[in-house]
Amino acid sequence: MRKVAVNKAILGRYAGREIAGPRPGQPLLRRGALIDAELLEAMQRRGISIAWISDELLPEIDAPEAVKFETREAVRTAFSGAYDSAETWREQKSLPPPEHGLRIEDSTQLLVGEIASSNDVLTNLSFIRAWDDYTFEHSVQVAILSLLIGKRLGMDEDSLSRLGTGALLHDIGKALVPREILQKPSRLTDEEFEIMRQHPQLGWEFLHECFPHIMPTSSIVALQHHERLDGSGYPFGRREPQIYLFSQIVAVADVYDAIRAQRGYRADFSPRQVYDLMRQEAGAKLRADAVEILLRHVALIPQGSVVQLSDGTYGMATKLVPEDVLHPIVLVVAGESGKPLARHEVDLREGGLEVTRLLDGWPREVVAQVR
Ligand SMILES: [Fe+2]
Numbered sequence: 001m002r003k004v005a006v007n008k009a010i011l012g013r014y015a016g017r018e019i020a021g022p023r024p025g026q027p028l029l030r031r032g033a034l035i036d037a038e039l040l041e042a043m044q045r046r047g048i049s050i051a052w053i054s055d056e057l058l059p060e061i062d063a064p065e066a067v068k069f070e071t072r073e074a075v076r077t078a079f080s081g082a083y084d085s086a087e088t089w090r091e092q093k094s095l096p097p098p099e100h101g102l103r104i105e106d107s108t109q110l111l112v113g114e115i116a117s118s119n120d121v122l123t124n125l126s127f128i129r130a131w132d133d134y135t136f137e138h139s140v141q142v143a144i145l146s147l148l149i150g151k152r153l154g155m156d157e158d159s160l161s162r163l164g165t166g167a168l169l170h171d172i173g174k175a176l177v178p179r180e181i182l183q184k185p186s187r188l189t190d191e192e193f194e195i196m197r198q199h200p201q202l203g204w205e206f207l208h209e210c211f212p213h214i215m216p217t218s219s220i221v222a223l224q225h226h227e228r229l230d231g232s233g234y235p236f237g238r239r240e241p242q243i244y245l246f247s248q249i250v251a252v253a254d255v256y257d258a259i260r261a262q263r264g265y266r267a268d269f270s271p272r273q274v275y276d277l278m279r280q281e282a283g284a285k286l287r288a289d290a291v292e293i294l295l296r297h298v299a300l301i302p303q304g305s306v307v308q309l310s311d312g313t314y315g316m317a318t319k320l321v322p323e324d325v326l327h328p329i330v331l332v333v334a335g336e337s338g339k340p341l342a343r344h345e346v347d348l349r350e351g352g353l354e355v356t357r358l359l360d361g362w363p364r365e366v367v368a369q370v371r
Contacts, residue, residue: 001052002052002063003304006051010040011035011037015033015053017052019043019048028043063126063303076137084096084100086172087176096210113157115147120297135171139167139172142253147163150249171222200225200235248286248290260274270357271300274300275325297325303319305317326348328355
């Protein structure tokens with residue numbers, strides 16, 4: 001089963017997991033259902049952005065997620081309300097309905113409850129690379145990652161709630177940046193980049209004006225999440241003691257998710273490169289203990305991912321190895337050219353192979369020859 005973005009690419013695929021409908025007992029999408037144009041439209045109408053599809057080659061492999069689908073969608077919906085509020089505020093300067101802010105806190109509470117009660121040694125958290133709604137997916141992901149860090153740093157539930165709220169809203173200022181700049185697919189000009197760099201201040205001002213009930217320790221995260229411990233960040237070039245703890249944690253989660261999700265005109269990093277880049281930044285720019293927690297406890301190659309190994313073969317990560325985020329067990333199914341191989345498990349801790357690429361799905365030549 002694989003997590004995918006809800007768009008035309010899933011037409012003709014089979015649903016891997018049920019999606020609840022508006023009425024109990026009447027799911028919008030049943031497990032095993034063929035996704036046709038009508039179902040796709042129904043999902044999009046309800047604002048469902050992510051679905052699980054049954055894998056073409058290895059449908060039997062399940063990949064339990066750290067956060068329940070319903071919780072993730074609730075958080076995403078709450079964030080989307082706040083984002084709409086910010087866009088309206090930008091265009092009309094009208095104050096949003098107060099429930100938009102309250103929903104953020106309620107949904108954060110759900111996340112905190114789930115993360116606080118989990119005792120995974122290694123968290124399986126899949127992600128989808130940059131697509132249309134990147135800010136939405138990124139914000140939810142950063143909230144989850146920040147909470148995982150906060151929990152391992154020993155925070156109580158009250159602190160986690162405030163941390164989660166700040167993390168979820170860290171990039172809300174992006175709703176206040178002109179859309180042409182935010183969604184520009186190519187490199188930004190210097191001038192556009194400067195406008196983009198205003199999002200921390202814009203976000204903080206928006207929260208201050210429009211969601212005054214959100215605690216300052218949460219809203220400060222919007223202002224400070226691009227500050228770096230050595231003073232090299234923005235908007236003010238603050239140094240470690242003046243950067244609030246929650247902002248330091250969210251900065252780590254933000255960089256980590258951004259590097260993992262990068263692609264296109266930017267780099268497309270291998271899991272090892274993500275690991276090394278994070279290590280390089282730890283201590284000087286990013287809070288070292290928070291980096292360490294992610295690199296030890298969040299799978300860089302999530303269970304259920306399609307991967308290519310350093311010998312060119314293709315397979316799927318089927319089991320995670322505790323405290324070893326780079327070396328899951330991989331079930332190899334095809335050679336470099338896509339030619340089927342006798343299926344066999346490879347333990348990446350032995351034998352010197354590495355995952356060189358995390359793929360969004362099986363390459364066409366593999367599906368054509370293996371199925
Ligand atoms: Fe940001």
